[in-house]
Amino acid sequence: MKEFKFSKIGQKLTSSIIRELLKDVNIPGMISFGGGVPDPKTFPRYKLSEVTKEVLENEFSFSLQYGPTEGDAILKKSYINFLRKNEGIEGLTEDNLLITVGSQSALYLLSTTLLDSDSKYFVSKPVYLGAASAFSMNSMNHIDLPLTEDGINTDFLEEKLLELDENGEISKVRFIYVIPNFHNPAGVTLNLERRKKIIELAEKYDLLIIEDDPYGDLRYEGEGVPSMFKLAGKDRVVMLKTFSKILSPGMRLGFVIGHETLLRKLVLAKQAVDLCTPSLTQRIAGRFLEKYDLKELLKPTIDIYRRKKDLMLKELEENFADIKGTYWTRPQGGLFIWLTLPEGFDTMEMMDLGKKNGILFIPGTAFSISGGCDNSMRLSFCLPSEEDIVEGVRRLKKTVVEYGKEKGLL
Numbered sequence: 218m219k220e221f222k223f224s225k226i227g228q229k230l231t232s233s234i235i236r237e238l239l240k241d242v243n244i245p246g247m248i249s250f251g252g253g254v255p256d257p258k259t260f261p262r263y264k265l266s267e268v269t270k271e272v273l274e275n276e277f278s279f280s281l282q283y284g285p286t287e288g289d290a291i292l293k294k295s296y297i298n299f300l301r302k303n304e305g306i307e308g309l310t311e312d313n314l315l316i317t318v319g320s321q322s323a324l325y326l327l328s329t330t331l332l333d334s335d336s337k338y339f340v341s342k343p344v345y346l347g348a349a350s351a352f353s354m355n356s357m358n359h360i361d362l363p364l365t366e367d368g369i370n371t372d373f374l375e376e377k378l379l380e381l382d383e384n385g386e387i388s389k390v391r392f393i394y395v396i397p398n399f400h401n402p403a404g405v406t407l408n409l410e411r412r413k414k415i416i417e418l419a420e421k422y423d424l425l426i427i428e429d430d431p432y433g434d435l436r437y438e439g440e441g442v443p444s445m446f447k448l449a450g451k452d453r454v455v456m457l458k459t460f461s462k463i464l465s466p467g468m469r470l471g472f473v474i475g476h477e478t479l480l481r482k483l484v485l486a487k488q489a490v491d492l493c494t495p496s497l498t499q500r501i502a503g504r505f506l507e508k509y510d511l512k513e514l515l516k517p518t519i520d521i522y523r524r525k526k527d528l529m530l531k532e533l534e535e536n537f538a539d540i541k542g543t544y545w546t547r548p549q550g551g552l553f554i555w556l557t558l559p560e561g562f563d564t565m566e567m568m569d570l571g572k573k574n575g576i577l578f579i580p581g582t583a584f585s586i587s588g589g590c591d592n593s594m595r596l597s598f599c600l601p602s603e604e605d606i607v608e609g610v611r612r613l614k615k616t617v618v619e620y621g622k623e624k625g626l627l
């Protein structure tokens with residue numbers, strides 16, 4: 218094999234378990250609870266196709282051209298209105314918004330502009346792998362925060378911060394990374410009290426909060442909780458939103474909402490990465506938002522996902538209630554359920570048996586930077602059909618029972 222002279226970062230890059238696993242998705246008969254990709258049936262393709270035709274024919278001098286690094290003013294205006302109407306966020310100007318190539322690239326830009334190799338930052342355990350990858354490009358010094366049903370354990374955060382302060386290391390801490398709604402991979406939501414506690418601690422130690430919220434608009438039941446951005450404002454919080462789960466991930470549109478000084482830095486970093494987010498998809502989305510009420514259009518999508526989520530929960534109840542020590546999260550929205558098996562189960566090792574039985578899931582260790590989560594797995598209910606959810610949970614049960622018996626755990 219040809220050897221190349223890779224940089225230290227280049228050498229660190231290895232293939233992700235999720236990507237490896239998704240290779241098996243196309244095996245005939247395989248049911249996948251793996252990837253967190255939306256159901257294509259939910260894409261408003263005819264409406265998008267109409268808007269695209271207009272944007273290409275009538276606005277080609279913008280939509281087929283390079284655009285401003287900050288993003289398309291038309292989309293910014295529509296999105297600021299969207300945030301005002303749906304999240305009650307007032308007072309934003311164009312300078313408080315940057316449009317990125319999905320929120321993944323925003324995570325990368327934040328990593329580049331905020332982290333030195335000795336910087337520390339807080340992430341949840343389990344963690345969203347994409348954020349962990351983006352942050353660890355610049356610093357490996359993450360601090361894990363355990364998750365509970367109500368989100369990040371804030372007592373633990375408080376203790377850690379106190380410890381860092383006493384050790385004289387607090388100035389190295391750059392941010393707390395939070396997925397407030399329907400966490401990927403855990404499915405849990407940070408309650409209001411804990412949101413306020415995190416803000417209080419961030420104020421005390423002068424830390425930035427990165428609020429990554431791709432799933433907040435996909436609420437299937439229960440009361441919405443105000444965003445941390447709304448609670449604490451742009452001096453303390455930078456919020457990431459995306460159209461990937463509510464319009465189309467293929468359009469690759471993400472939004473950074475934050476302080477103009479921070480955003481100006483991100484813009485400079487973005488110039489080195491991609492010059493600008495595609496003008497075409499931005500203008501299509503901008504005109505789409507002018508023409509349609511996206512929140513209203515989401516209602517049938519929410520109905521589809523709610524049904525699938527309820528079905529998976531029901532099947533888990535029916536199939537796993539008799540395996541003592543097994544529990545799972547009950548999300549009120551989003552795309553994921555986090556299932557934990559009794560101690561001793563190793564879901565990574567169990568994957569081969571799962572594949573043999575025609576079922577894919579993502580093992581818990583894939584979501585942990587420093588090991589652990591061995592007996593957990595992420596189950597996604599958004600893509601499989603209802604019949605596949607029923608059959609898939611049965612195959613999962615079969616796999617767990619076979620593995621448990623083989624290892625003497627059941």
Ligand SMILES: Cc1ncc(COP(=O)(O)O)c(C=O)c1O
Binds near residue numbers: 253345347401459471
């Ligand atoms: C928590 C979280 N952040 C960011 C992303 C990246 O989304 P995108 O780049 O498609 O906007 C995802 C995608 O699954 C996610 O779950």
